[in-house]
Amino acid sequence: MLIHIRKDSLISVLQLVLKAVSHNNLIPVLAGICIEVHTTEIVFTTSNTSMTIQYRVSQDSDLLIIHRTGGIVVPARYFIEVIRKLNEGLIIFEVNQGLILTIISGSSQIRLQGIDPNEFPSINKEYHCGAKFRINNALLKSTIRQVAIAASSSEARPVLTGVSFDYNNDYLRLVATDGIRLASRTIYTENNWNNNTKILIPAQNLYEISKMLKNDDDTTEIVTFASQVRFTTNKLTIDSVLIDGVFPSILNIIPKSYMSEVLVESNRLLQAVECVAVLAGESKMKIATTMSALTLFSQTADVGEIQNEIPLIEMEGDDFTISVNGKLLVDLLRSIESNNVRVRFTGNMGPIIIISEDTDSSTMFLISPVRSHN
Amino acid sequence: MLIHIRKDSLISVLQLVLKAVSHNNLIPVLAGICIEVHTTEIVFTTSNTSMTIQYRVSQDSDLLIIHRTGGIVVPARYFIEVIRKLNEGLIIFEVNQGLILTIISGSSQIRLQGIDPNEFPSINKEYHCGAKFRINNALLKSTIRQVAIAASSSEARPVLTGVSFDYNNDYLRLVATDGIRLASRTIYTENNWNNNTKILIPAQNLYEISKMLKNDDDTTEIVTFASQVRFTTNKLTIDSVLIDGVFPSILNIIPKSYMSEVLVESNRLLQAVECVAVLAGESKMKIATTMSALTLFSQTADVGEIQNEIPLIEMEGDDFTISVNGKLLVDLLRSIESNNVRVRFTGNMGPIIIISEDTDSSTMFLISPVRSHN
Numbered sequence: 100m101l102i103h104i105r106k107d108s109l110i111s112v113l114q115l116v117l118k119a120v121s122h123n124n125l126i127p128v129l130a131g132i133c134i135e136v137h138t139t140e141i142v143f144t145t146s147n148t149s150m151t152i153q154y155r156v157s158q159d160s161d162l163l164i165i166h167r168t169g170g171i172v173v174p175a176r177y178f179i180e181v182i183r184k185l186n187e188g189l190i191i192f193e194v195n196q197g198l199i200l201t202i203i204s205g206s207s208q209i210r211l212q213g214i215d216p217n218e219f220p221s222i223n224k225e226y227h228c229g230a231k232f233r234i235n236n237a238l239l240k241s242t243i244r245q246v247a248i249a250a251s252s253s254e255a256r257p258v259l260t261g262v263s264f265d266y267n268n269d270y271l272r273l274v275a276t277d278g279i280r281l282a283s284r285t286i287y288t289e290n291n292w293n294n295n296t297k298i299l300i301p302a303q304n305l306y307e308i309s310k311m312l313k314n315d316d317d318t319t320e321i322v323t324f325a326s327q328v329r330f331t332t333n334k335l336t337i338d339s340v341l342i343d344g345v346f347p348s349i350l351n352i353i354p355k356s357y358m359s360e361v362l363v364e365s366n367r368l369l370q371a372v373e374c375v376a377v378l379a380g381e382s383k384m385k386i387a388t389t390m391s392a393l394t395l396f397s398q399t400a401d402v403g404e405i406q407n408e409i410p411l412i413e414m415e416g417d418d419f420t421i422s423v424n425g426k427l428l429v430d431l432l433r434s435i436e437s438n439n440v441r442v443r444f445t446g447n448m449g450p451i452i453i454i455s456e457d458t459d460s461s462t463m464f465l466i467s468p469v470r471s472h473n
Numbered sequence: 474m475l476i477h478i479r480k481d482s483l484i485s486v487l488q489l490v491l492k493a494v495s496h497n498n499l500i501p502v503l504a505g506i507c508i509e510v511h512t513t514e515i516v517f518t519t520s521n522t523s524m525t526i527q528y529r530v531s532q533d534s535d536l537l538i539i540h541r542t543g544g545i546v547v548p549a550r551y552f553i554e555v556i557r558k559l560n561e562g563l564i565i566f567e568v569n570q571g572l573i574l575t576i577i578s579g580s581s582q583i584r585l586q587g588i589d590p591n592e593f594p595s596i597n598k599e600y601h602c603g604a605k606f607r608i609n610n611a612l613l614k615s616t617i618r619q620v621a622i623a624a625s626s627s628e629a630r631p632v633l634t635g636v637s638f639d640y641n642n643d644y645l646r647l648v649a650t651d652g653i654r655l656a657s658r659t660i661y662t663e664n665n666w667n668n669n670t671k672i673l674i675p676a677q678n679l680y681e682i683s684k685m686l687k688n689d690d691d692t693t694e695i696v697t698f699a700s701q702v703r704f705t706t707n708k709l710t711i712d713s714v715l716i717d718g719v720f721p722s723i724l725n726i727i728p729k730s731y732m733s734e735v736l737v738e739s740n741r742l743l744q745a746v747e748c749v750a751v752l753a754g755e756s757k758m759k760i761a762t763t764m765s766a767l768t769l770f771s772q773t774a775d776v777g778e779i780q781n782e783i784p785l786i787e788m789e790g791d792d793f794t795i796s797v798n799g800k801l802l803v804d805l806l807r808s809i810e811s812n813n814v815r816v817r818f819t820g821n822m823g824p825i826i827i828i829s830e831d832t833d834s835s836t837m838f839l840i841s842p843v844r845s846h847n
Contacts, residue, residue: 174776177751177752177773177776177777180751181748181751181752181779184744184747184748184751185748186744199777206745206766206781206782206783207745207748207779207780207781208779208780208781209752209777209778209779209780210777210778210779211776211777212775212776212777370558370560371580371581373558374555374558374559374581377551377554377555377558378551378555378583392580399551401586402548402551402585402586403551403573403583403584403585403586404583404584405555405581405582405583405584406581406582406583407580407581407582408580409580
């Protein structure tokens with residue numbers, strides 16, 4: 100292989116594919132970046148067994164000139180560090196015989212020991228896809244951000260570390276829960292094709308994917324297979340494994356009715372909850388309605404107590420008092436995008452329900468109460 | 474005590490004094506901020522036994538209104554976190570009876586359990602000062618940054634964790650060394666008073682102090698005492714302990730003569746060394762002169778090798794080859810401020826000397842060679 104490639108375009112590709120480089124030393128080749136030079140494009144691939152990222156760069160006289168095809172896997176960490184230190188402008192990559200990549204830029208000359216690209220696991224090719232649909236990138240990012248926050252980070256129950264994608268021909272419902280919180284949002288999809296399907300994607304992979312969707316106006320195609328899901332947008336393809344197991348049924352968790360409801364400004368609620376959470380000793384925060392205000396209160400033994408009030412815009416039903424984990428509530432409220440939110444009280448043992456006020460948003464959060472001994 | 478204070482001015486004070494809050498739980502009162510309200514000013518004090526910071530805020534109708542004097546020590550971590558979450562504008566602090574600080578801002582009300590300010594160790598008052606002089610803040614910051622980099626971070630030899638301040642009536646020489654590197658710079662001082670003196674200040678404290686000197690055009694007064702040193706600039710006073718022990722004599726370490734000298738551009742040298750350091754396996758980097766270039770080279774077994782060349786502006790003496798620790802060299806070069814540097818070779822076993830080209834700068838770095846087996 101022999102190519103000229105511009106440093107800035109190479110760096111932006113490397114920053115994307117870097118996300119799937121394996122830090123696990125069991126399979127050494129996965130600590131590398133697989134570079135395959137074809138006649139008209141280069142394909143960069145990384146994989147950490149849970150997620151595989153592939154990015155294609157096309158021949159272009161300014162960014163990339165391909166002189167000779169070939170391929171090599173180079174150690175990701177050293178490769179990226181070295182490229183970052185080189186001068187701006189064109190860099191020459193050459194593999195002659197053997198598995199040595201020679202990199203030349205200005206007066207710098209680097210020789211890196213590589214691995215045969217045939218040892219790199221090929222991207223899994225499953226042909227029987229379950230469903231295929233398109234979502235606008237901005238919408239997909241916002242939905243992942245809102246829902247994945249409620250997924251569990253503990254491996255104790257693997258199904259709870261995933262986000263459920265429930266696809267029903269023209270709508271897609273995302274749900275995640277860690278057993279205490281639940282987040283859910285339903286969105287409409289484009290260019291739908293094929294069957295209804297329900298899959299469970301690792302929340303961690305979805306976070307990484309959402310960060311890679313740079314262009315908000317673009318769309319991403321999602322194709323599901325028996326054991327994996329593929330996200331494709333422009334030159335970028337990301338495959339994620341699916342989580343095996345049965346996700347809890349949302350119908351059994353979401354209360355059918357509520358006893359009281361208040362409407363408050365989202366920002367004021369977030370600011371007040373963040374302030375009170377500083378002293379949410381043992382993570383418990385009391386939420387109560389009093390007259391025309393929502394009162395938040397927390398205390399830590401030997402340190403002190405905090406109280407904060409925010410005005411109610413509307414209220415329906417009787418006054419209520421309930422305690423929740425303050426830090427978990429803060430996380431949920433930070434992902435609210437609407438100006439106002441409805442907070443619903445479903446009884447002393449039932450969860451608090453938080454709903455965006457926007458009629459076009461189906462975002463819903465649930466948070467279970469902490470039993471109060473006061 | 475009862476005061477009104479503007480949130481933004483309070484936050485900027487807290488960010489300064491926070492640097493000396495103790496994270497060691499042996500003396501609980503030192504995890505606090507001591508707030509003393511006098512008739513015309515408030516004094517904020519923190520101390521971690523190695524460093525004490527005191528900041529004074531004067532009565533001012535916009536920033537601070539004092540209604541009633543008094544004092545309290547509040548837990549630093551909670552106090553700062555809570556203040557950050559409050560609305561902009563005036564905050565009310567009140568201590569009535571007992572040791573509870575009540576904080577009121579908008580609809581937020583906080584009660585923090587405090588400690589009696591008499592339990593806070595008072596700032597040490599030594600009256601017999603050794604020397605007293607002033608240095609411009611920009612100069613002091615740049616000198617600390619250049620010299621403290623060579624101090625040791627290992628407690629194995631405590632004297633090497635300090636920076637030596639050698640004061641000789643109208644000049645001050647700072648020196649630090651970790652046994653492999655040495656950095657030294659001599660600067661001229663203003664408003665000098667009193668005896669010559671030689672003290673050893675913990676490098677870590679000097680770093681913190683240099684970060685607190687905000688206004689480059691101001692000056693800092695340095696006063697030395699038998700067991701401590703005081704830095705004062707504007708409303709800010711910082712006391713640091715001194716390190717006991719004998720600092721190695723610089724005269725025995727700095728070679729009197731050299732065999733070869735090259736003049737190179739500082740930026741090109743830094744960039745080349747940073748690039749080659751990526752593969753400085755076992756941290757060894759070879760430096761050699763060849764014709765009209767300085768060549769840098771490193772390799773890591775099983776990974777590869779890097780070579781980089783930079784042009785010589787001037788050369789005197791014979792060609793040389795020597796190996797140094799690449800990562801240590803990078804650190805030193807990053808603190809060079811002049812456009813060009815002179816690199817001096819003092820023999821196979823002697824240190825490399827790096828000197829700023831500016832005639833008004835006395836910055837000098839030494840780095841000992843790594844023995845080469847090639």
